[in-house]
Amino acid sequence: MRFPSTPEYQSYDIVIVGGAIMGSSLAWHLTQDPDFDGRVLVVERDPSYEWCSTAHTNSCMRQQFSSDLNVRISQFAAAFVKNLRDHMGGDKRVPELSIQNFGYLYLADTESYAERLRRNLEVQRAAGAGTRLLTRDEIAAAYPFYALDDILVGSINTVDEGYWDGSTVFDWLRRKARENGAEYVANEVVAMTRAPSGQTIGSVTLGSGEVISCGQVVNASGPRAARTAAMAGLSLPVEPRKRFTWIFSAERPLDRPLPLTIDPSGVHVRENGGGTYMVGGHAEHDPAVDPDDFTMDHDLWEAHIWPIVATRIPQFEAIRVQSEWAGHYAYNTLDQNAVIGPHPELGNFHFLNGFSGHGLQQSPAMGRGLAELLLHGHYRTLDLSPFHYDRIVDNRPIVEQAII
Structure with missing residues (x-):
C-alpha cells in the first residue's frame, strides 16, 4: 500500500508516530468517533511494514494473565475480532473472523x-x-x-x-482509518520542538524537512519508542x-x-x-x-x-x-506492561508503548482507550490509568507474571 511522502497540511490536531497496528488502531478509533472532526496524521517510516513488530508476530491471543486489567483487555480484543464487521459499520468488504481456540x-x-x-x-x-x-x-x-x-x-x-488473523485486522484498521480521513505518510519523525512555554510539543520535523505543527503527539513507534521519546527530551524504559x-x-x-x-x-x-x-x-x-x-x-x-x-x-x-x-x-524493562497516556509534565505527548510481546492482542483496547482520553479527557470503557507514565517516574512496577 503506497502512501504519499509529504503531508497535505502544515498543522494537525493529532500526529501519530508509527502506523503499525497500535497507531492504526488509535487512528481508526479517533476517526470513527462522531465527536471528532479534526485532522490526524500518521507518520510511518516503513509503509511496506516488512520490518515492524506487527509483521513478525505469532498472532495469538490469550486471557491467561496475572492482572485483571490485562485479562479484560484481551477479552475486548476477542470480542472485537469476532465482531470485526459490526465494529466497522457492517461493511460487507470486511470479512467475518473467528479465533482458533486451541488454547x-x-x-x-x-x-x-x-x-x-x-x-x-x-x-x-x-x-x-x-x-x-x-x-x-x-x-x-x-x-x-x-x-x-x-x-x-x-x-x-x-x-x-x-x-487469530491479526494481519487482516491490521489491514482493515489501517484501511478504514484512511477512508475515515486519517492521513498516512511514508516519512519519519526525526525531531520534536517544544512550544515556547516548554510544556508542550509545538511541532515535529519530518525526515524530508517539513515542520508540522501539532495539537497532540502520540508515540506509537514500537521498538523505537525510546528514540521517539528522546526527541521530546523524555526517557522511556522500552x-x-x-x-x-x-x-x-x-x-x-x-x-x-x-x-x-x-x-x-x-x-x-x-x-x-x-x-x-x-x-x-x-x-x-x-x-x-x-x-x-x-x-x-x-x-x-x-x-x-x-x-x-x-x-x-x-x-x-x-x-x-x-x-x-x-x-x-x-x-x-520496568514491568513488561504497557505505557499509555500523557506525560505528566509534557501534557500533549502521549505514550502507546512497551507491550512486551502482547501488543497485537492489546491493540483494540489500547487504541480505543487512548482515543477516549484524547477526545473526551477520560476513559469511557476500561480504565487504563494504572498503565500511565507516572509509575515509570515513581519506579512503581505493575509486574505481569505471565509474560512469554
Missing part, C-alpha cells in the same frame, strides 16, 4: 510455579475467563504426546485463546528485544491440535495447521538490540530450542524446519 497450556515443573498458576487462575476466573487447572494425569489424558515426568500441573483455557520464530513440519504429525504450550523453559510451540507447527523462543542472554537488527541466531535452534521441544514432545524428534525469522518485542 494456551502453561506447564509448571516446580511448586512455586504451580502456585503462581493457581493465583493467576483466581484472577482470570474472577474476570470471567474459562481457565482450568489440569493435573499431570489430566494433561496426559487430553494430550498423550507430552513427556510429563517433571510436570506438576498445567493451566489451560480454550475459550477465546489461540490463533527497548527492542530479539525474539525468534521457526515453522517446522513433523514426520509424524500429532493426532489432535496442539495448544500453544509454554514449557517451563520459556520455549513455546503451537499448532500451525497442515502438519506444521510454530516455535518461539530467545537466547538465554537477552540484551537490547538495534531496532534494525533482524539477524537470525542459527545456532540457537540446534543448541537450545529444538532439544527442549523434542524432549517435551518426543514425536517431534524427526522434523524439518520450513521457515524462520527474527522479530522484536518492544520490551518494557
